[in-house]
Amino acid sequence: MKPFAYRRATDARSAVATVAADPDAAFLAGGTNLVDHLKLGVACPSLLVDVSDLAADLVEHLPDGGLRIGAGTRNSDLAAHPVVRAHYPLLSEALLSGASGQLRNAATTAGNLLQRTRCGYFRDATAPCNKREPGSGCPAVAGHNRHHAILGASPDCVATHPSDLAAAMVALDATAVVLGPDGERRVPIGGLYRLPGDDPTRDTVLAHGELITAVELPAPFGGRARYRKVRDRASFAFALVSVAAAVRMHDGVVEDLRLVFGGLAHRPWRAAHAEDALRGSAPTEVALRAAADAELLDARTLSGNGFKVPLARNTLVSVLRELTDGAAEPEDDA
Amino acid sequence: MTDQLTPNAIGRDVARADGPLKVLGAAPYAYDQPLTDPLYLCTVDATVVRGRVAGVDASAALAMDGVELVLTHENAPELSTEDGELRVLQSPEVHFRGQVVAAVVATTTEVAAAAAGAVVVTYDTEPFAVTAGSDPAGLHAPEKVNAGYPTDTDDGDLDAAVAAAAFTVDEEYTTARTHNNPLEPHTTVATWTGGDLHVFEASQSVFGARRVLAGVFGLDPERVRVTCPYVGGGFGSKGSPHAGAVVTVMAARMLPGRSVKFALTRRQMFRLVGYRPRMTQRVRLAAAPDGTLTGVGVDVVQESARIKEYAEQTAVAARMMYAAPNRRTSHRLALLDIPVPTWMRAPGEAPGMFALETAIDELAARVGIDPIALRVRNEPERDPATGKPFSSRHLVDCLHEGADRFGWYDRDPRPRSRRVNGWLVGYGVAASTYPAYRMPANSAVVRYTADDRYRVEIGASDLGTGAWTALAQIAADALGVPQDSIDLAIGDTRLPRATVAGGSSGTASWGTAIVEAARAFRDKFGRTPEPDDEVFADAPENTAAKDFALHGYGAQFAEVRVHEDTGEIRVPRLYGMFDAGRVINPRTARSQLVGGMTMGLSMALHEDSVMDTALGHTANPDLGEYHIAANADVHEIRADWLGIPDERLNPMGSKGIGEIGITGTAAAIANAAHHATGVRVRELPITLDKFLR
Structure with a gap:
């Protein structure tokens, strides 16, 4: 671990100015991801600007019926918030499926969204990794890739984004409020994340020094929602596949829906093809399978993650079957 | 048949004797021993699988404030062992990725880690085989198995x-x-005073650790003391010392009078402890x-x-x-x-x-x-x-x-x-x-101290399993006294010899020695001993095994x-x-x-x-x-x-x-x-x- 300087920010503007001015500076919030990376030698900032004291842990109603969540709101607090539980249960469910109680107590909303993509080779400072050391190669392509991407990957990087919260936020059409040196801008969470392409070093579209100060949710989508996470153990594991889904039914037909996969790509994967296939249709078993297959048509598997294709399909179908409330009968495969 | 104890304390659902200390964080594990001005070791681990260290440039590390020593194969003391795992820094050969190729000792863990990161090691590499079937030499029949x-x-x-x-x-x-991964990582704290070595070692066997370290360093075992009152699990991986213990003792030997401490990182637990x-x-x-x-x-x-x-x-x-x-x-x-x-x-x-x-x-x-x-x-x-x-x-x-x-x-x-x-x-x-199993070579001492209290000594190890409690129960029944009359002493080679907390043999092996000593004590001193009356006894031979x-x-x-x-x-x-x-x-x-x-x-x-x-x-x-x-x-x-x-x-x-x-x-x-x-x-x-x- 490299020695670093530490500064406690007292206001967002000066924190942004400080970090923006120093290419080796980084924001520190809950520290559940960055501190790991410091210890592993994966991140070596010379200055940490601690933003966890900024009064950014408020959850407030917005005039349009939406909700504004302060960036510093801890995962545990957000998951337990009565308004979130009542009107955005998808969010609570996603948060509570992530990490452990101890980590959720420390982790913040923005910090969760901005955790780095997850890959064992990225975390191993002795291994090549294009994300950590551009041009050094990607050992995951031919190596241990059980957890890696089947959608939107590139030859340079096959890592997946691990945030459950992010997948739910995309499904909820949330927007990040971002403060930069030149002022504030709004970035839909659906557009926050990048695919790796030929520059996997950046996970998001944020510029160095930009700080998420809040996340805004539109008025509730209505209907029924579910966050279903499938992983290698019952808790405290990253998703192999997750599905954030919200469905509004009308007269036995899918009126509108939002479907997002986690665990399949470098970013939360909005399943737009599947949504289009089902919007306005009766959710029969055949239709659900066809929608899932449409989304996974472009899946490209690696040596160890081929199972993610049937797993993603089955999980999506399973969740949609549940949300459409028996409108489609499960096949009896006895 | 062996002469069976009359169960009184044994068989009872007794809470752990060491529970309160552990819950309070007051149980001194090997790494927690209070020491004056200790030094901290951090290793440099090979980033190639097979080959030779071509060069080590430690100049940047040695220039850092607080760095006391950089140990490499060029300046390491010679060891008297042929054990391939324990021959640490005896040659430039690299046999597996993650092998210790150098070590830094410094005044703080942070400086030691930073300095270890500043040691530049270059390698000549050779082709390697890491999966069964990929090795052209084929399969090998061992002389015997474990x-x-x-x-x-x-x-x-x-x-x-x-x-x-x-x-x-x-x-x-x-x-x-699969990896043992006890909660407590492997730790070693070593101090040389004159020709005597004292080691606090996270170990399932203080006598085993003494035997191995004395052998590796060519010492009379009597000049080596190993202490380990509490262990945070081992599952076999602390049954015998590994490379981390050897490099720490080696570093301490080059810094006489100073205590050198080393705790493995979790990642090192996947390659240096079995x-x-x-x-x-x-x-x-x-x-x-x-x-x-x-x-x-x-x-x-x-x-x-x-x-x-x-x-x-x-x-x-x-x-x-x-x-x-x-x-x-x-x-x-x-x-x-x-x-x-x-x-x-x-x-x-x-x-x-x-x-x-x-x-x-x-x-x-x-x-x-x-x-x-x-x-x-x-x-x-x-x-x-x-x-x-x-x-x-x-x-x-x-x-x-x-x-x-x-x-x-x-x-x-x-x-x-x-x-x-x-x-x-x-x-x-x-x-x-x-x-x-019951192991040979276990002995115990029973001593009457005063006021109905008995001190029972054996160099056993409690790796977290409950030996502190179970051995006191056995001693109580063997002496025919309540369990709270027993003051147990374990985890130190200054105590009578004892075998490993391994092979599920601890309680049987140590308990037999304690029972033997307690019975000999009663035979000699009866029910009303004087303070400091004491008996030492060896456990009898395990005839049932024949x-x-x-x-x-x-x-x-x-x-x-x-x-x-x-x-x-x-x-x-x-x-x-x-x-x-x-x-x-x-x-x-x-x-x-x-x-x-x-x-x-x-x-x-x-x-x-x-x-x-x-x-x-x-x-x-x-x-x-x-x-x-x-x-x-x-x-x-x-x-x-x-x-x-x-x-x-x-x-x-x-x-x-x-x-x-x-x-x-x-x-x-x-x-x-x-x-x-x-x-x-x-x-x-x-x-x-x-x-x-």
Whole structure:
């Protein structure tokens, strides 16, 4: 671990100015991801600007019926918030499926969204990794890739984004409020994340020094929602596949829906093809399978993650079957 | 028969003597000992798999404030050992990725780590082999396997039995490379004063650590003291010192009078302290039409390190478990450029009983009889391996009693016959076994101090299992006094000699010495001793081992659910019934058995150290990527015991319980998963992808 300087920010503007001015500076919030990376030698900032004291842990109603969540709101607090539980249960469910109680107590909303993509080779400072050391190669392509991407990957990087919260936020059409040196801008969470392409070093579209100060949710989508996470153990594991889904039914037909996969790509994967296939249709078993297959048509598997294709399909179908409330009968495969 | 203790303190559900200290954080583990101005060591680990260190540039590290020493193969003291794991920094050769190639000692851990990062090591590399089958040298037959068992056995004619059998099984079973990963990492604190060495070492055996370190450094063991009052788990990996201990003692030798401390990182725990090697077992069973076994064959191919052979006794349990006139077993090693494996909880039996007990389940299905009935049908009269009678063997009782308590006979034996809310539900059973070892060379001192108090001394180790408590219970009954009259002293080579907390032998071995000393004390001083009256005694010879086959047994039952859509596998219930002799302390015993079963669950479902064949090291070396069972994976796990003392074994009538709990668990779970789904998984861990369609 490299020695670093530490500064406690007292206001967002000066924190942004400080970090923006120093290419080796980084924001520190809950520290559940960055501190790991410091210890592993994966991140070596010379200055940490601690933003966890900024009064950014408020959850407030917005005039349009939406909700504004302060960036510093801890995962545990957000998951337990009565308004979130009542009107955005998808969010609570996603948060509570992530990490452990101890980590959720420390982790913040923005910090969760901005955790780095997850890959064992990225975390191993002795291994090549294009994300950590551009041009050094990607050992995951031919190596241990059980957890890696089947959608939107590139030859340079096959890592997946691990945030459950992010997948739910995309499904909820949330927007990040971002403060930069030149002022504030709004970035839909659906557009926050990048695919790796030929520059996997950046996970998001944020510029160095930009700080998420809040996340805004539109008025509730209505209907029924579910966050279903499938992983290698019952808790405290990253998703192999997750599905954030919200469905509004009308007269036995899918009126509108939002479907997002986690665990399949470098970013939360909005399943737009599947949504289009089902919007306005009766959710029969055949239709659900066809929608899932449409989304996974472009899946490209690696040596160890081929199972993610049937797993993603089955999980999506399973969740949609549940949300459409028996409108489609499960096949009896006895 | 041994003269049995009259149980009074033993058999009682007594809380851990060391519990309050541990809860308060006041129990001094090896790394926690108060020292004056200690120094901290950080190693530099090889980033290549095989080759030679071409050069070490330590100038930047040496220029840093607080750096006291950089140790390399060029300035390291010469060691007097041929042990390939312990010959640290004796040559520029690199034998596995992650090997210690240099070490920095500094005034703080932070400076030591920063300086270690500033040491520049260059290498000449050579081609390497890290997976079995990739090594052109082929397979190697060890001279013997762990614990001194023969490598191969061949009784009768297995091939003829298979050819003539009504039913056969011939399948390969693979168990993953798994890591011990105790909560407390391995730590060493070493201080040289004159020619004397004092080491605080996280160890399952202070005397074993002394013997090894004295040998490595060419010292009279009397000049080496090893202290370790508390251990945060080891599972075998702290059974003997590893490279980290050697490099720390070496560094301290170059800094006389200073204490040097070293604690491994979690990532280093995946390469420097041993692990259970990956292996494949071909199991052949031959049976008559009614399921009577006519042949059992197990052929093991296991990975090991080129620099130090370790052959797990994987097929040994199959030599003894079931009556079959024709038996053939073998162990072969693929010697690779990988870290050195070692003991991990029930070496041999843990992987061996996965393969054998899964194969037995497969045979039961083929014969079409209940798997419990098949086992009962093949219960041997005498130990098939040695021809000796069993000192006691209550496997059939465990199976029957366990089946009743678990509710085994509720099940419809057909696979895929039960479905609850989208989950396929199945039951599985497997047998457990582990030898009832008692080690030679244990001694104890009993001293009357004053005011009805007795001090009992033995250099035993409590690796977290409850020795502090159980040994006091034994001493109390041996002296005929209440348990709170006993002041126990363990964990130091200044105390009487004691053997390892390993092989599930601790309580039997140390307890026998304590009982011997206590009885000698009473013989000499009667019931009314004077202060400082003292007796030293050696434990008597283990004569039962000559005449009898000594083993513990058990039966484990699992309920498994597999999700129809996702293949997710859950184990809502595990139940174990054990033949463990007399239980000294039900509370700590239950912890051991339930802990073993939990580790067996983890072996079944989660643990898998993945070798990256290009980089040549474990690709998932931390607890984020290498999964062990989390709380949510562990639902109802219960362990009970028959409670029948084995009076031939020792004065307590006890059998070891530290390891038997992990044996058979994975097979019970795999068998239950097969019952649930119809899918037979023969490669651990049992992950969801194996059920996906």
